Amino acid sequence: MTGIIGIVCVFVMVFGGYLAAGGKMGIIMKALPFEMTMIGGAAVGAFLIANSMSEVKHTLKDVGKVFKGPKWKTEDYRDLLCLLFELIRLAKQNAVAVEEHIEGPETSSIFTKYPKILADNEAVGLICDTMRAASMNYDDPHQVEEVLEKRMEANAHHALHSSHALQTVADGLPALGIVAAVLGVIKTMGSIDQPPEVLGKLIGGALVGTFLGVFLAYGLVGPFAARVKTVVEEDVHFYRLIREVLVTNLHNHATNICIEVGRQNTPTHIRPSFADVEEALKDVKSAA
Template sequence: MIGIIGIICIFVMVFGGYLLAGGKMGIILYSLPYELIMIGGAALGAFLISNDGAAVKKTLKDIGKVFKGPKWKPDDYRNLLCLLFELIRLARQNPVAIEEHIEAPDESAIFTKYPKILSDKEAIALICDTMRSASMNYDDPHQVEEVLEKRMEANAHHALHSSHALQTVADALPALGIVAAVLGVIKTMASIDQPPEILGKLIGSALVGTFLGVFLSYGLVGPFAVKVKDVTEDEAHFYQLIREVLVANLHNHATNICIEVGRQNTPSHQRPSFGELEEALKSVKQSAA
């Protein structure tokens, strides 16, 4: 919702101020379709040239993050801590019993309690791979933490590609606007024998290209790139929480301490309170009993 409000604010303030200053929309509306074809088409072409098919699809999908916000909400962080609590507790009570859950999470009575987390392949892979490695005696906390850190850095690099692609387009738009403006000037020079009122309209049409390139870059595409980056980085905290809890588990801390480590490493705007998490864990213990 706030993204839509921002877009409305940009258009109202820019064009409202222009109209209040005595500007007329006629020349802009007349030139807009042609300028959009040149600038938007060139930007789209450059975007397709510089990205493969998978990156294009991911970028178009990630644009929705501007309006939807982060995928993971406070309830999801609480549920993740509860899930990890159940898994760690079971692994310590019965190391053999945990295998059926981490080998087939889709059929696990524990994982299926949390369908949103279960639907995220990377979160499930991160949990199951780490716990499976621990069961195979690959349980040095420092080595595991280093492996997880490298894995998450690689995932973050891939996840941020959409924002980089959008920022590249944003950086190119002002120059593409100049290209459209130069073409407009060429058109104007071809009509140099026309009266001043016609030449004025032609020059105005040419300048719409420069305006449109800068407006799209700094008013829309650039902010979209920044928002996609912010949301992507916010979502990465979810996976970092998994790492913190599982590494704490490898240090052989008490299960409640492992979960508290995760809670305290949760971003403040997503972090469940100590009392709220305690109530959730009590419910988990009662359902397990």
């Protein structure tokens, strides 16, 4: 919703201010289709040159994050803590019994309670791979933490590619606007024998190219890139919570302590309250 409001605000303030100052939309509207074809087409072409098809699809998909926001909400963090609580408690009680859950999460009675988490391959992979390694005596907390950190860094680097790709397009748009403006000036010079009122419209149309390049770069594409980056970075906290809880468990702390460490390491604005988590864990224990 905030993304849509922001876009509306940009258009209303820019063009509303222009009209309020006495500007006329006629010249802009006449030149807009041709300038947009040159600038937009060149930007799309450059984007395709710089990225593989899988990266193009990834970027187009991530544009939706501008409007949807972060994938993981406060209730998802609470559910993740409950899931980890059940798995760790079972592993402490019976190491063999937990194997069926980490080897087949899609049929696990624990994982299937949390369908949104189960649908995320990376979250499930982090949990299952780490707990599987611990069952194979690869349980040095410092080594496991280092491995998980490198894995998350690699995943975050890949996830941020969309933001980098959009920012590259945003950086190039002002220059492409100048290209379109120069072509407009060339067209104007070819009509230098025309009267001033004709030349004025031609020059105004050429300047629309410069305006459009800068407007798209700083009013739309650049903010889109920044928003995608913010959303990706916020979603990374979900996977960091998994790391904190599982590494704390390898230090042989009590299950409740592991869960609280994870909760405390969650950013404040998405952190479930202590009472909320306690109530959820009571329900888990009652169901068990």
